[in-house]
Every structure is written in structure tokens, then in C-alpha cells.
Amino acid sequence: MITRLDVQHIAELADIGIASEELDEFTHQFNEILDYFDLLDQVPEQECQRIPECNIWREDEIIPALSQEEITRNAPGTEGGFIRAPRVM
Amino acid sequence: MGFPDPYNAFITQCEPEKKGEGRLSGYTIAIKDNISTRGIPTTCGSRILEGYIPPYNAFAVDRVLAEGAIIVGKTNMDEFGMGNTTENSAYGPTLNPVDTSRVPGGSSGGSGAAVAAGMVRLALGTDTGGSIRCPAAFCGIVGLKPTYGRVSRYGLIAYANSLEQIGPMARSVEDVALLLNVISAYDSRDSTAVPKPYDHAPDPNIQGVRIGLPEEFFGEGVDHRVAATVYRAVERLEEQGAETVPCSMPSMQYALSAYYTTCMSEASSNLGRYDGVRYGLADDFRKHWHQAFQEVRQKGFGKEVRRRVMLGTFALSSGYYGKYYLKAQTARENVRADFARLFTMVDLIAGPTMPTVAFRLGEKSDPLSSYLADILTVPANLAGVPAISVPCENVHGLPTGLQLIGRYYDEERVIDAAYAYEQTTKKGG
Numbered sequence: 001m002i003t004r005l006d007v008q009h010i011a012e013l014a015d016i017g018i019a020s021e022e023l024d025e026f027t028h029q030f031n032e033i034l035d036y037f038d039l040l041d042q043v044p045e046q047e048c049q050r051i052p053e054c055n056i057w058r059e060d061e062i063i064p065a066l067s068q069e070e071i072t073r074n075a076p077g078t079e080g081g082f083i084r085a086p087r088v089m
Numbered sequence: 090m091g092f093p094d095p096y097n098a099f100i101t102q103c104e105p106e107k108k109g110e111g112r113l114s115g116y117t118i119a120i121k122d123n124i125s126t127r128g129i130p131t132t133c134g135s136r137i138l139e140g141y142i143p144p145y146n147a148f149a150v151d152r153v154l155a156e157g158a159i160i161v162g163k164t165n166m167d168e169f170g171m172g173n174t175t176e177n178s179a180y181g182p183t184l185n186p187v188d189t190s191r192v193p194g195g196s197s198g199g200s201g202a203a204v205a206a207g208m209v210r211l212a213l214g215t216d217t218g219g220s221i222r223c224p225a226a227f228c229g230i231v232g233l234k235p236t237y238g239r240v241s242r243y244g245l246i247a248y249a250n251s252l253e254q255i256g257p258m259a260r261s262v263e264d265v266a267l268l269l270n271v272i273s274a275y276d277s278r279d280s281t282a283v284p285k286p287y288d289h290a291p292d293p294n295i296q297g298v299r300i301g302l303p304e305e306f307f308g309e310g311v312d313h314r315v316a317a318t319v320y321r322a323v324e325r326l327e328e329q330g331a332e333t334v335p336c337s338m339p340s341m342q343y344a345l346s347a348y349y350t351t352c353m354s355e356a357s358s359n360l361g362r363y364d365g366v367r368y369g370l371a372d373d374f375r376k377h378w379h380q381a382f383q384e385v386r387q388k389g390f391g392k393e394v395r396r397r398v399m400l401g402t403f404a405l406s407s408g409y410y411g412k413y414y415l416k417a418q419t420a421r422e423n424v425r426a427d428f429a430r431l432f433t434m435v436d437l438i439a440g441p442t443m444p445t446v447a448f449r450l451g452e453k454s455d456p457l458s459s460y461l462a463d464i465l466t467v468p469a470n471l472a473g474v475p476a477i478s479v480p481c482e483n484v485h486g487l488p489t490g491l492q493l494i495g496r497y498y499d500e501e502r503v504i505d506a507a508y509a510y511e512q513t514t515k516k517g518g
Contacts, residue, residue, distance in 0.1 A: 007399070014357060014402040015379060016395050017387030026396065032457050033400060037346045040416040043423070070144040076371030085366045086374050086381035 002030045096184040096193070098203040099162040101130050107159055112271060114157030119203040119212040122163040123170060124255065125244035126150055133246050134166040134178040137389030138369045147244025148279070149213055149255050149272040156271050161209050164199030168391045169360065170215060170248045172196050173223050173462055174453055177393045182450060187229060187488060191447040194227030196220040200258050201228040210259065211268050215245060217253040218348055219442075219466025222478035225258060226442035226490025229480045231265045231507065232258040236498050237473030238283035240269075241276030247359045249352035250281075252470040262479060262508040266291050269500065289501045291508035296330035298506060299435040305341040306440025306465055314484045319441045322481040322491040325513045326439075326506060334435050340423040341468060347420035348467035349460055350404050350413050356394075357401030363389065396456060424471040432496045437506055440465055442478040442490030465492065475500045479507040481514070
């Protein structure tokens with residue numbers, strides 16, 4: 001059973017804002033959906049198939065790419081060819 | 090300005106511009122708005138990408154332009170592909186041209202409606218759990234989800250990478266096959282792309298083809314009138330020389346839970362890129378990072394997207410990963426194994442595309458009831474096998490789709506059988 005508090009916590013983890021008046025609706029829907037997902041409990045335990053490959057290395061190659069101007073063109077804020085971001089500290 | 094769009098099929102209309110000369114010369118095409126088009130706004134049906142103009146073309150877009158197709162516009166869709174009605178769009182719902190009180194299906198509903206209404210000859214859609222086949226069935230057109238890896242996903246804005254494919258939509262099987270021919274070339278920029286170009290013109294000879302009919306595709310939850318229509322379509326294929334084989338797919342029981350757990354988990358990671366920094370909506374840069382991030386995502390994402398990102402985050406979170414995500418992967422493996430077993434006995438699997446006819450606008454307001462309608466389309470995505478929806482008889486004036494699923498890279502047989510069926514409906518019988 002998921003509570004309003006759980007939903008608030010999940011929203012925090014997912015970095016998605018949630019209004020207090022939305023909490024009841026989301027809580028109700030999460031419970032309904034997760035109850036349905038509980039069907040997965042009946043899936044027998046079994047080792048998942050694993051692809052027998054790991055760590056395939058190659059040399060770096062330089063290939064044609066977008067220019068800095070093209071890359072920053074969609075950014076809402078730029079400064080001196082760099083992308084602006086909110087405060088981190 | 091622009092052309093009339095009575096069904097709200099388009100988010101952006103384009104200046105018709107001819108770029109190349111080739112197999113699609115003079116053909117009009119609509120592109121779903123989650124496929125990148127250089128210089129043309131691409132929104133994914135979301136507010137969060139408002140104002141975003143891709144600096145490059147998706148591989149499939151480059152291919153259709155090189156063959157002379159004319160891009161008419163970018164089509165409406167459920168936000169990021171999350172839905173089966175096209176009502177989850179920030180740009181308003183698309184209406185079904187067959188009956189405007191109904192949805193066109195989704196998430197490629199704009200592409201489906203534009204093709205069905207004759208506004209374009211061809212369209213590109215994307216299919217993560219049925220998003221090409223569902224609107225094809227609801228609007229009465231043909232739509233194909235290719236084998237996973239057959240069409241490059243380069244430039245497709247990701248929602249659930251392990252499930253989604255770009256695919257063709259059109260009014261005839263021949264046009265669908267032609268568009269698949271054009272877009273299925275190898276592209277090294279998609280690491281899951283496989284060099285299996287498609288080069289086959291439809292052939293209606295299906296003598297001796299074995300078609301499996303899993304009981305789960307005709308059972309509980311499937312409207313009996315839709316099931317009866319599809320059975321009649323299969324009889325037509327038998328008259329053309331196909332053999333039918335009753336069979337069963339027990340893994341269907343868990344397929345929907347496995348699908349939704351997987352796509353939500355992948356979405357929670359994929360959609361992390363929408364932070365209001367590199368593109369799209371932005372918040373006040375003076376705010377603290379997490380506050381700005383949370384606010385921009387609350388403002389920019391619709392409710393269904395927020396729901397899926399949150400549930401995906403939950404399914405991957407410590408303590409629940411084993412219960413949801415890992416179990417879903419086991420269930421997914423069982424779906425693959427079921428297909429592998431069936432395809433040793435039959436060449437194709439047939440059933441309805443959707444369990445009902447098109448919903449009324451607003452009918453699927455409860456998320457779970459909307460998810461349940463995907464039960465017949467998600468198995469092909471979980472396994473990665475190709476599947477087509479081809480129109481069969483109407484039920485009370487509304488289109489239904491016959492779904493044909495094939496072996497990996499066996500689009501040839503899927504398309505031939507769809508073509509054989511289409512020919513029988515054209516003979517006026």
C-alpha cells in the first residue's frame with residue numbers, strides 16, 4: 001500500500017514537482033496500477049538470460065559532429081559559448 | 090495560412106519542399122513529432138520541448154527526403170508516446186476521421202488520422218507497445234512495427250529504447266512495404282541497428298503458410314464482435330491456401346505488467362534529460378538546481394508522463410527493483426520463449442490488433458483501463474518481432490484491425506499475408 005507520503009518521496013526521487021492537491025489522485029492511481037503489477041509475483045524465479053559479452057573496447061575516432069553553435073542554439077540561457085544552468089551550490 | 094486540419098492531426102505544418110528524386114518522388118509524408126527534423130520544431134506532444142528545433146535529421150527522415158518524399162508536417166501524438174488515444178497531447182486531442190466523437194488511437198494518432206483522411210499518402214509513426222498498430226486499427230489503415238533493430242532509431246527521441254521502433258503507415262500494404270524498403274537501411278549511429286535491408290515487393294501467394302491463433306488473443310477482454318470479425322478475416326486467408334493452427338501463449342498473462350514496468354523504468358531514466366538547461370522550457374536560473382528542475386518538470390510534463398516517470402523511478406528504487414523490474418525481465422523472457430516455441434510450429438500468429446473498436450473521446454480517463462487495452466500489441470514489442478495491422482471489416486461502422494506477427498526479420502511473410510488479405514477485401518467480397 002502506497003501512502004501520500006510515499007508518493008511525495010517518489011516525486012522527490014524523480015525530481016518531479018507535485019502539488020498537494022494532486023497527491024490523493026496520484027496515490028489512488030499508483031495503488032491501483034501497482035496492485036495490477038503484483039501479478040509479477042507469480043512469475044517463477046528464474047535466471048535471466050545474459051549476453052555473454054562484456055567490455056568491448058575500441059580506439060577513439062574523431063567523426064564529424066555538430067558545431068558548438070548548433071549545440072547551444074536550443075539552450076534557454078548561454079554565456080560566452082557555454083550553457084547556463086541553475087545554481088548547484 | 091497552411092492547410093485545413095479538421096482533425097487536429099498536425100502540431101506543425103511545413104512548407105512543402107522537395108529535396109531529392111527517387112522512389113518516393115511526389116509522395117506526401119507526415120512525420121510523427123518525436124522524430125527529429127532539422128530546422129522543424131519537434132515537440133513530442135509536450136510543453137517541455139516547446140521551441141526546440143533539432144539541429145539534425147533522424148536517419149529515417151534523411152532516407153525519405155533522399156527518395157523525394159515531401160514532408161507536409163509533424164503529427165500529433167500522446168506526449169512522448171505515452172498513451173493509446175492521442176488525448177495525452179499538450180496540443181489537444183486528434184479526432185478520428187471515421188467518427189469524430191472517437192479517438193484515432195495512439196500514440197501515433199496524428200499520423201493515423203492524416204493518412205486515413207487522405208491528407209498525406211504516407212506517414213512515419215513509432216511503436217513502443219502498439220503505437221503504430223493501434224491507430225492503424227482504429228482509423229482503418231495499414232501500420233507496421235518492424236523487427237527491433239531493422240530501422241535505425243537515430244534521431245527518434247527516446248522513451249523506452251529496448252521496445253520502440255520507427256515504422257511505416259499508409260492506406261495500402263504496398264505503400265507500407267515501399268516505405269519500409271526506404272527506411273530499413275543500416276545505420277551505424279544506432280548501436281542496436283542490424284544490417285538487414287528490406288527489399289521485397291508484396292506477393293499475395295500464401296499457399297501453405299501456417300498461421301497460429303493463440304486462444305489468449307480471442308478470449309477474456311476482447312469484444313466478441315471484434316473477435317468474430319478477425320476470425321472471418323482468417324477464414325479468408327485459409328481460402329487463399331493458408332493453414333490455421335489453434336495454440337496458446339501462457340506468457341500473455343504477465344505481458345502487460347512486464348511491458349508497463351519496463352517502459353516506465355526506461356522512461357524514468359530517459360526523461361531525466363529534460364532539465365530546462367540544454368533545450369525546451371526553462372525556469373529561473375537563480376533558483377537552486379533541484380527546485381528549478383522539479384518546477385520545470387511539473388510545468389512542462391503532462392500528468393501521464395509524470396505518472397510513468399514516478400512509477401518507473403519507484404520500480405527501479407532500492408528494495409523494489411527485484412519485485413518489479415527484475416521480475417518483468419523474467420516475464421519478458423517468457424514472452425520471447427513463447428514466440429520462439431510457437432514459431433517452430435507456425436509461420437505467423439494472427440489475432441485482433443486491439444480488443445475493441447476506437448474509444449469515445451474521454452472514455453479512457455482511468456490510466457489502468459487505458460493500459461489494459463494494449464494487451465494484444467505489447468507482446469510483439471517485448472519480444473522484438475515484427476507485427477502489422479491491416480484493416481478488416483467494420484464493426485458498427487468502426488474499423489477493426491487484423492494483426493499478423495512474424496518471426497524476427499520475417500517482415501516479408503508478414504507483409505505478404507497482409508497483402509493477400511487486403512486483395513480479398515478489394516475483390517468486393
